[in-house]
Amino acid sequence: MLIKRLSDCEEILANDGCRLRELLHPDRDPVDLRHSLAIAWVDPGEATLPHRLRERTEVYFVMAGFGRMHIEDETEEVAPGDVVVIPAGAEQWIENIGREELQFAAIVDPPWQAEDDVRS
Numbered sequence: 001m002l003i004k005r006l007s008d009c010e011e012i013l014a015n016d017g018c019r020l021r022e023l024l025h026p027d028r029d030p031v032d033l034r035h036s037l038a039i040a041w042v043d044p045g046e047a048t049l050p051h052r053l054r055e056r057t058e059v060y061f062v063m064a065g066f067g068r069m070h071i072e073d074e075t076e077e078v079a080p081g082d083v084v085v086i087p088a089g090a091e092q093w094i095e096n097i098g099r100e101e102l103q104f105a106a107i108v109d110p111p112w113q114a115e116d117d118v119r120s
């Protein structure tokens with residue numbers, strides 16, 4: 001059984017500028033998964049940088065706060081409980097339009113790799 005606690009994971013500044021803690025990655029954890037899982041935060045009034053994940057589909061699950069999701073030419077507001085599917089290779093970014101921290105889970109399939117995370 002593998003149990004990891006978010007508080008035990010190191011917080012980093014991601015390539016897109018959000019704060020992030022990686023919970024699961026098959027290259028770094030003893031798991032047989034086809035995806036990686038991280039929790040990310042964007043402060044009020046801030047936004048991630050436009051970027052794309054080559055050959056990787058990403059799913060955001062909004063846990064707290066309110067945001068505006070941008071994927072290619074589409075823009076939609078998101079709130080807690082919303083799920084966003086980001087197609088592989090699509091330019092994307094999210095902005096916090098609320099008064100509290102925007103928090104979301106990011107699932108990447110196949111697992112996230114630095115060389116495939118490219119700023120636009």
